[in-house]
Amino acid sequence: MVATNGYKRIVIEPVTRVEGHGKVTILLDEAGKVHQTRLHIVEFRGFERFILGRPFWEVPVLVQRLCGICPVSHHLAAAKAMDWIVGGEKLTPTAEKMRRLMHYGQTLQSHALHFFHLCSPDLLFGFDADPAIRNVIGVAGKYPDLAVQGVMLRKYGQEIIKATAGKKIHGTGAIPGGINKNLSIQERDFFLKDLEQMMSWARSALKIAKDYTLEHVDELKGFGSFLSNHLSLVRKDGAMDLYHGNLRAITADGRKIFDQVDYQSYLDYIREEVRSWSYMKFPFIKSIGPESGWYRVGPLARVNTCDFIDSPEAEAARKEFMAVTNGKPNNISMAYHWARMIELLHSMEMIAGLLHDRDLQGKDLVVKGKRRGEGVGLVEAPRGTLFHHYKVDENDQVTMANLIVSTTNNNEPMNRAVRGVADEFISGRQIREGLLNRVEVVIRAYDPCLSCATHAMGRMPLVVELYDHAGQLVDRRSRE
DSSP states (O other): OEEETTEEEEEEOSOOSSBSOEEEEEEEOTTSOEEEEEEEEOOOOOHHHHTTTSBGGGHHHHGGGGOSSSHHHHHHHHHHHHHHHTTOOSOOHHHHHHHHHHHHHHHHHHHHIIIIIIIHHHHHHOTTSOTTTSSHHHHHHHOHHHHHHHHHHHHHHHHHHHHHHSSSSSOOOEETTEESOOOOHHHHHHHHTTHHHHHHHHHHHHHHHHHHHHHTHHHHTTSSOOOOEEEEEEOTTSBBOSSSOEEEEEOTTSOEEEEEEOGGGGGGTEEEEOOTTOSSOEEEETTTOTTTOOEEOSHHHHHHHOSBOSSHHHHHHHHHHHHTTTTSOOOOGGGHHHHHHHHHHHHHHHHHHHHTOGGGGOOOOBOOOSOOSEEEEEEEETTEEEEEEEEEOTTSBEEEEEEEOHHHHTHHHHHHHHHHHHHHHTTTSOOOHHHHHHHHHHHHHTOOBHHHHOOOSSOOOEEEEEEOTTSOEEEEEEEO
């Protein structure tokens, strides 16, 4: 703890058990009350600039290098934008179902990684447990069967990605207007043999998350929780759809702000704000404005915004989830975990249905139509709604790229969650590790992918500083 402009400054760096690099700063006044909290994203990714000038067909492969955890989401969002560019947005049944299988495999492996490896130590051992055991190694030591389930569920999802995209990480399966392979009978049978076991483990994971939430629901209502808007894609009939749909936004009490919006016109509804202390931007709903128009995305938002889930076991779980709040949107931040496991089970149900679909062995893989110069692609990534927007010139080169990543959409909610937990557990108290861990716990509820979400508006300055042997600054040069 250090003094800054009269305030005591607490720094949590790095935020642990998340993807990417970030830190939290908390300023305390003389009475020990929280004056300010900020979640800083301290790494910079420049993909919106890197891909300018590249041929558009390279983009679905290039942009997934943003991340090694959720590359499929970027791969598919970019491919959907390029479908629009080549006039191939109406995919063949084989192409769409192969992409959907890829996407559900991605959702399965990502949700399994987060729940079992990153957040389960807090749920199983408690927020105040010794950090030496409050980690995945501790889980493996005390709950070996649970650790194996997490590893095997994730492996199953990764193998599906490999079979549909060509590789487990940074594959090439989706191309403008379709895909470059189908699923062979041999590949299908490989997945069918373990299907029932994976379904059983998915049900068990859902029960853990549900039981934890219900057991602690009274205390979780105040743990970094707040009323918020929610946004996601929904199908035309209002069902949850992780791969495709139209935009719906609702208020904290469930009233629709907008509904069935074609995401090609997302800029008429969504804007982004820039703040000086973070590389991550702050999106908001244009009609409401930046002060109150921010919203949440991801599993919690998707369960809140959809009318139903089109798979029987996940739909039954959704009804249980919504019953906690009498059918109104659930605004408990820690309920993200329960919603995430509903989606994990839904992904397994959808994988099961697709594996029995003969269209996956079809040979009609690619379509194209009228060429366009601009396209937008959206998917529901594991962490939330993912926007990819590109412009392409007559030489097939990318001239503009804008990405609004899932975690970027959750930027303001995560900052508010941090402030809420800090106000409750740090103001006026003696600072100890377990209290600081609570700040990280509420961040982990959102499963942020910080490396995906960071970019900047304008130009990044180059700064060079020269120090002598005693550590004194000798010279400094900067170039804007």
